[in-house]
Amino acid sequence: MTALLETSGLQKSFGAVVAANDISVAARRGERLGLIGNNGAGKTTFVNLVTGYLKPDAGRVVLDGLDIAGLAPRRVRRHGVSRSFQIPQLFASLTPEENLLIALGIASDDGLSSWQPARSAAMTAGLEDLLARFRLREYRDHSIAALPGGVRKLVDVAMAVTHRPKLLLLDEPTSGVAAEEKFALMDVIMRALEGSDATVLFVEHDMEIVGRYAGRVLAFYEGRIIADGTPDAVLGNADVQRYVTGMTP
């Protein structure tokens, strides 16, 4: 099967700090990849390079045969790449429903007319589907500030999938969520993505989450990928145990 995403020789430095060092990855359509590594290992930099927030110093980001490296996030999104954020990036003065309506409106071709009401029939259908898939119905009218952290994460991810991305990058979807709630949260997200052939890359620190939801794992250390393979193989790798998980081999 051909790769949906291929990065080759990705390089990014901030002064003397090398945040991405020759990162070459290929991800197939529909794959679920877990990105692990300590803080500062380069996981989020990789996400930022792929989604256009950062421009690489060198290297290519090829999506479906098209080099998208250096394109602005808005243009990268048009090519089918979407992301969620470690700290949910929501519209704080609006309700979850309005956040999702905006995402749906931008994703649709004619949703942003000044004449079309925000709650048109077409938008409402898409909205109800999203609210149901992400179990957000009971929170639809609440203020963002009043939402629990896990629900904010769900709204953030739901906004990212409104245009049916080919590639979805989730930056620490369970960070800041209580340990006993992490699996429930990931279950909701993964079930919401069922039926989609999107390639999903998620950054995660909880190895149980990685082991359960990733089909393949990339381990980052000092801007490089030090292991790439199945969860069992990567989590059993001596370098990963020494530099990432902190377990003695």
Added chain:
Amino acid sequence: MAGRLGILAAALAAFAALALLGRVLPNWFVLVATLAFAKGLVALGLVVLMRGGLVSFGQGIFFCAGAYAAGLAMRSLGVDDAVLLLILGGVAALILGLIIAPLLAGYRGIFFATLTLALSMIAYGILDKTYSLGGSDGINLHEPSFLGYHPPTPQAVSYALYALTSLVTVIAAALCRIHFDSLRGLLSLAARDNEIRVEYLGASVRRVSGVNFAIAALLGGVGGALSALSLGHIDPDFTFWTTSGEFVFLAILSGYASVTAVFVSSVIVELVRSFSSQYFPNTWQGALGIFLLLVILFLPQGLGSLVQRRRRSQGESEGELKPAPAPVPAETSQ
């Protein structure tokens, strides 16, 4: 569609009521209301901008552009039809806005506000020293006609201008309400909250701001043309910083929850100004300042938030209050 038609129907009803009111109210009030509505249009444009997270301290430049376009068309081209003049005023300000917009596109916050102020003061300096445009004395305008109708008395002119201003006001208010309730209107609020997320969702914050800026310029120009016709005189003070400050005052006073609040605020301020300048001419600015202070302290979202509060309390009384959110989505796995 029903919502939009409802808004347009309400606007027409409001126009009918205002037109009738103009028949029974004293002429001085008609004059005050005309000026208040005209300035309210400029403030409404500012509210459009503020919903997108931008505040212009130089909106007077569009007010002035509309006024001078109307004045010069009357003086130099012999155009005396009020409808044509206000269209010319709006178009001139819109064109100016489209020229200025690329210069301001990359700026936000205080930088945007200060740049708009700087541009308006440059315009003031130019107009003040351009004697072919009347210099600091400005230009006088004569009474306009209305689609071929020449009102026979000054009172009839006042009423006709009031009716035209009221019509433009209700149309602008209705269209802005429809815009605010649309997804593009919601997108303005989103851009104000989180520009990065808007870009990540695939929309251009620059485009959102550009559209809002153009709407604000157009409304500023129309308001300027109507004010010029109402006052019968234009001078460079139309773009002086205190004039722009007055529009910011109105926008803060009204808030952005209700378009009607913009015009109510404008009428209140014009009335306070009229009475205060008559009875205590040296301290009326102080009275306005105290009024604004009280609004900021007790109604930080402006007068329009009273409407929101009322709607919210009605919703609560109808049992729409949602229960406190549960800590986790109702889904288990293990």
